[in-house]
Amino acid sequence: MAHDTAHHESNIGRIWKVFFLLSVITIVEVILGIIKPAFLVETTLISMKLLNWIFIILTIWKAYYITWSFMHMEGETKGLRRSVVWTGIFLICYLIFILLTEGDYIYEVFRGGYKAWDF
Amino acid sequence: METTVTKTGTEDQIWGGGNQPLKVSYGKMMMWFFILSDALTFSGFLAAYGFSRFKFINSWPIADEVFNHFPFLHGVDAPMYYVALMTFILIFSSVTMVLAVDAGHHMKQKKVILYMFLTIIGGLIFVGSQAWEWKNFIKGEYGAVETKAGQILQFVDTEGHRVALDEVAIVDTNKERAQHEKKSGIWYEGEATLPTYSIDEIRAGFAKNKDLLIRTQILTEDGEKTVLSREESLRRLNADAIGIVEGANLVHNEYGTPLFANFFFFITGFHGFHVFSGVIINIIIFINVILGTYERRKNYEMVEKVGLYWHFVDLVWVFVFTFFYLV
Numbered sequence: 196m197a198h199d200t201a202h203h204e205s206n207i208g209r210i211w212k213v214f215f216l217l218s219v220i221t222i223v224e225v226i227l228g229i230i231k232p233a234f235l236v237e238t239t240l241i242s243m244k245l246l247n248w249i250f251i252i253l254t255i256w257k258a259y260y261i262t263w264s265f266m267h268m269e270g271e272t273k274g275l276r277r278s279v280v281w282t283g284i285f286l287i288c289y290l291i292f293i294l295l296t297e298g299d300y301i302y303e304v305f306r307g308g309y310k311a312w313d314f
Numbered sequence: 315m316e317t318t319v320t321k322t323g324t325e326d327q328i329w330g331g332g333n334q335p336l337k338v339s340y341g342k343m344m345m346w347f348f349i350l351s352d353a354l355t356f357s358g359f360l361a362a363y364g365f366s367r368f369k370f371i372n373s374w375p376i377a378d379e380v381f382n383h384f385p386f387l388h389g390v391d392a393p394m395y396y397v398a399l400m401t402f403i404l405i406f407s408s409v410t411m412v413l414a415v416d417a418g419h420h421m422k423q424k425k426v427i428l429y430m431f432l433t434i435i436g437g438l439i440f441v442g443s444q445a446w447e448w449k450n451f452i453k454g455e456y457g458a459v460e461t462k463a464g465q466i467l468q469f470v471d472t473e474g475h476r477v478a479l480d481e482v483a484i485v486d487t488n489k490e491r492a493q494h495e496k497k498s499g500i501w502y503e504g505e506a507t508l509p510t511y512s513i514d515e516i517r518a519g520f521a522k523n524k525d526l527l528i529r530t531q532i533l534t535e536d537g538e539k540t541v542l543s544r545e546e547s548l549r550r551l552n553a554d555a556i557g558i559v560e561g562a563n564l565v566h567n568e569y570g571t572p573l574f575a576n577f578f579f580f581i582t583g584f585h586g587f588h589v590f591s592g593v594i595i596n597i598i599i600f601i602n603v604i605l606g607t608y609e610r611r612k613n614y615e616m617v618e619k620v621g622l623y624w625h626f627v628d629l630v631w632v633f634v635f636t637f638f639y640l641v
Contacts, residue, residue, distance in 0.1 A: 210413060218405065228393075254635075257632050265408055271337075283350055305369070
């Protein structure tokens, strides 16, 4: 448990910088969510609105800053970083892929009119 | 810790445990792997939400119409401002937490106390806000009519503005129907609370007021709810409607499919529970900091570990915020 306290230099400046960045990203998200620019809503990329892709990318960007800076993942060893982050990302991507594909399939079945559901 | 381990004299050598490839203490590593497994739990919920949403992609409720309250602004349509405020509160409490960790590295007890205190306050404000959000969601605003198939029909005027049930209904004053309670029956059986209006009162009011139309759950090309013509509205209301819905619970939901309410309660509830337990754990560590436990231990790693958990809660909220309120 010997922890060398002398090695840690203060990074308060960086903390506030990251806070500022996270705030700006959130504000941009809220503004986009309220005005909903028409061209972003109308443009579709891989069966999803461009606006939604922007939201998801901004969210992952925020998540990156929270993990790397606040949770101090950048200071951990490569081994720990990879065993946590890669495992998570791989399993989550896999889960999202199968569930969304399945959800879309069921939507198509409903739309096919084989089953009455709106009465 | 040394007291529980038998010394073999080979501690510094690779096969004696001298090799620490991750260069991190046991507790911190386990916190990381707990966070990983918890992240997978949350992503399971959110992916299931995505599944249901893709299944009902053309009839899912519009979040901006559901979550549009702000404290002290009654009747003002304020989508997202409140939840954005909640996000700020949580991010800010994450900042104070990381400042506490930083102060801990420099063994500044006073500063750790101050920052942890602020973190706890932030967490409590967040949980309170979440409760307020739930209250609005459960109470509902306009009310709606449910059909035989469990579909929701909402009322709008000719300009597309929502109309509440009490503006639609013509109350039948001769109605002699009291709620059957346990005390009044012979077999000690009660019944559920009676709805505010019967479906007949709604039908009567709707037939009288020519300006009213019905809005279904189906989304149009522009991402708005379909408004039916007057004839079609009358037909749907008379043929399909079976009762009224006010607010939301796990079975009925005036905003749309009950699945939306179920996921809302489950995911934000599970997250709120994490915040709540995070606050409790923070309080325990806070007391330890005040007592000087970590001063005597000569390191503040415990603050770092609860800090990891607290940031994780913030991390999850960032995703919940996106998938429930933005996308």
